[in-house]
Amino acid sequence: xxxxxxxxxxxxxxxxxxxxxxxxxxxxxxxxxxxxxxxxxxxxxxxxxxxxxxxxxxxxxxxxxxxxxxxxxxxxxxxxxxxxxxxxxxxxxxxxxxxxxxxxxxxxxxxxxxxxxxxxxxxxxxxxxxxxxxxxxxxxx
Amino acid sequence: xxxxxxxxxxxxxxxxxxxxxxxxxxxxxxxxxxxxxxxxxxxxxxxxxxxxxxxxxxxxxxxxxxxxxxxxxxxxxxxxxxxxxxxxxxxxxxxxxxxxxxxxxxxxxxxxxxxxxxxxxxxxxxxxxxxxxxxxxxxxx
DNA sequence: CGTAATCTCTATAGTGACTAGAGCTTCAAG
DNA sequence: CTTGAAGCTCTAGTCACTATAGAGATTACG
Numbered sequence: 001x002x003x004x005x006x007x008x009x010x011x012x013x014x015x016x017x018x019x020x021x022x023x024x025x026x027x028x029x030x031x032x033x034x035x036x037x038x039x040x041x042x043x044x045x046x047x048x049x050x051x052x053x054x055x056x057x058x059x060x061x062x063x064x065x066x067x068x069x070x071x072x073x074x075x076x077x078x079x080x081x082x083x084x085x086x087x088x089x090x091x092x093x094x095x096x097x098x099x100x101x102x103x104x105x106x107x108x109x110x111x112x113x114x115x116x117x118x119x120x121x122x123x124x125x126x127x128x129x130x131x132x133x134x135x136x137x138x139x140x141x
Numbered sequence: 142x143x144x145x146x147x148x149x150x151x152x153x154x155x156x157x158x159x160x161x162x163x164x165x166x167x168x169x170x171x172x173x174x175x176x177x178x179x180x181x182x183x184x185x186x187x188x189x190x191x192x193x194x195x196x197x198x199x200x201x202x203x204x205x206x207x208x209x210x211x212x213x214x215x216x217x218x219x220x221x222x223x224x225x226x227x228x229x230x231x232x233x234x235x236x237x238x239x240x241x242x243x244x245x246x247x248x249x250x251x252x253x254x255x256x257x258x259x260x261x262x263x264x265x266x267x268x269x270x271x272x273x274x275x276x277x278x279x280x281x282x
Numbered sequence: 283c284g285t286a287a288t289c290t291c292t293a294t295a296g297t298g299a300c301t302a303g304a305g306c307t308t309c310a311a312g
Numbered sequence: 313c314t315t316g317a318a319g320c321t322c323t324a325g326t327c328a329c330t331a332t333a334g335a336g337a338t339t340a341c342g
Contacts, residue, residue, distance in 0.1 A: 004309090004318075004319075005318090005319070005320095006317095006318060006319080015300090015301085016318090016319085017300075017301065017302080018299085018300065018301085020320090020321095021299075021300060021301090025299090034308085034309085035308090036307070036308045036309075036319085036320085037307085037308085037319085037320065037321095038307095038308065038309080038318090038319055038320075039319085039320090047270065050270070051269050051270045054268075054269050054270075054271065055269050056299090058244055058247060058248065058269070059244060061298080061299090062298075062299070068265075068266065068269060071260050071263075071266060072260065072266050072269075072270065074260065075260045076260070077260050078257070078260070079255060079257060079260045079262075079263035079265065079266065080257055082255070082260065082263055082265040082266055083252065083255045083257055083263070083265055085265075086248060086251050086252050086255070086265045087252055089248060090245065090248040090249065090252060093241055093244055093245050093248060094245065096241055097238060097241050097242060097245060100200075100234055100237055100238050100241065101238060103199055103200060103234055104231065104234050104235065104238065106199065107199065107227055107230060107231040107234060108231065110227050111224065111227050111228055111231060114220060114223070114224045114227070116220060116221055116224055119212050119213065119215065119220045119223065121220075122212075122220035122223055122224070124209075124220060124223040124224055124226075124227045125209065125212060125213050125220065125223055127195075128192050128195050128196050128199070128209060128213075129188065129191070129192045129195075129213065130195065145289075145290075145338090146289090146290070146291095147288095147289065147290080156329090156330085157289095157290085158329075158330065158331080159328085159329065159330085161291090161292095162328075162329060162330090166328090175337080175338090176337090177290085177291085177336075177337045177338075178290085178291065178292095178336085178337080179289085179290055179291075179337065179338080180290085180291090197328090202327085202328090203327080203328070
């Protein structure tokens with residue numbers, strides 16, 4: 001096992017520049033290099049990068065992952081922290097689902113009611129122009 | 142009706158710097174100014190900014206909104222374009238919901254199975270470390 | 283009318299999590 | 313030994329804002 005960055009990328013599904021970026025921000029440890037300064041990775045790197053990737057797929061932020069990987073490195077510790085991170089994230093995800101579901105209904109209504117005539121009668125434009133909506137945060141998806 | 146930027150912000154729920162940003166990127170027209178160079182807005186600005194805000198809430202990207210506002214300004218045009226934008230977005234939203242729902246199940250399973258002992262037996266960490274997963278795109282939330 | 287509090291101005295830089303490009307060097311195959 | 317893919321560093325760009333600094337304008341109150 002002595003993988004180039006490209007090989008590691010292929011095995012983990014993480015792009016090459018992203019791997020270098022993770023190293024830069026200290027999420028992935030700097031690996032040994034060849035004489036010509038090319039990175040060479042071992043099994044541990046594949047495991048850690050897979051962990052990071054899966055965590056990102058699940059929507060965990062890099063800061064949360066930083067905590068999770070440090071927990072993983074210290075297996076005698078209590079996992080209450082990991083549990084808490086996962087629970088918090090679960091709440092976030094549930095909020096997003098609720099928000100997107102509301103959005104879907106609104107879009108469906110917009111599209112169904114659009115008879116595709118002139119804009120003057122268009123329900124899509126009309127719905128968007130309608131300002132009678134709660135003022136929540138904009139980024140709640 | 143001669144609103145300061147702060148007043149406009151309060152009425153539409155869009156933050157002051159965001160309003161200036163929208164003007165900068167040409168989403169909101171530059172309003173007239175007082176002698177001291179302060180922006181003053183009328184009814185039309187309130188309407189347009191509400192439109193923009195609601196569109197953003199619904200997850201439309203700024204580029205899509207640019208098209209939508211130009212459609213709104215030109216009410217004799219066909220609304221097929223607006224309809225198309227909404228439909229495309231609906232498909233996107235449905236994908237996100239599906240993705241998040243799958244994610245929720247995984248998180249729920251993780252959290253439920255965590256006995257909160259040591260990290261060595263933690264299901265949260267274990268699930269994340271499990272690399273036996275499909276390689277989809279990372280940004281599909 | 284004076285002054286203090288608040289608001290607004292511009293400009294620049296920072297956020298998160300990458301992504302893209304330039305211009306070079308190294309490595310593995312033939 | 314040559315070729316060309318893959319690697320290297322570094323900088324800048326993405327999206328949609330958000331934050332900060334330091335100045336000037338406006339408003340409310342006494």
